[in-house]
Amino acid sequence: MRSLKLVLAGSALATLLLLPSAAAADPQFFLEEMSCSGIGAVGEGLPAGAPLELTLIDKDNGSVLATQALTASAKGGFQARFKANLNEVLGIRLVVATKAGRRVGFTEHQMRAGHAMCSLPAGGGLPYTGTPERTPVVLGLGAGLLGAGAGLVVLFASRGRRVRAR
Secondary structure, eight states: OHHHHHHHHHHHHHHHHHSOOTTOOOOEEEEEEEETTEEEEEEESOOTTOEEEEEEEETTTOOEEEEEEEEOOTTSOEEEEEEOOOBTOOEEEEEEEETTOOEEEEEEEEOOTTOOSBOOOTTSOBTTTBOGGGHHHHHHHHHHHHHHHHHHHHHHHHHHHHHHHO
16 A cells, blocks of 8 residues: 555656646747748747847758847847848748857748749849839830820821811
């Protein structure tokens, strides 16, 4: 009987040791609000006021798209916005590290093959308009075409009057 009590007490202690601690929460990181010009990042479960280095990486070629240094809030979180060209990018990784370079964690986002986050033409401009540097050319071309159209309307309107007069 005595040995049964010891076994039960030992198993109860082992069960308590296996329960997760509420104070030891793992940090979590999220990517949000993707656009062609950047992406948002959110983190929680970090030590309050911890200095951090965030690195946004293109998973396809390993190139660094953007970096940002910040400090975790008093609640142990952060919210950041990266300005990065995500044109034709299929996968990205956010790496969170301490100022000393020790990796705290990471998160990733992968698009389906052939469906990049932002599929703009090579120059980054919209179809039919091009890049912002070409705006004067596009506006000049549009004005020229409107002028030519108005000239043709006037020309054919006057010819129509002459034909009726005969």
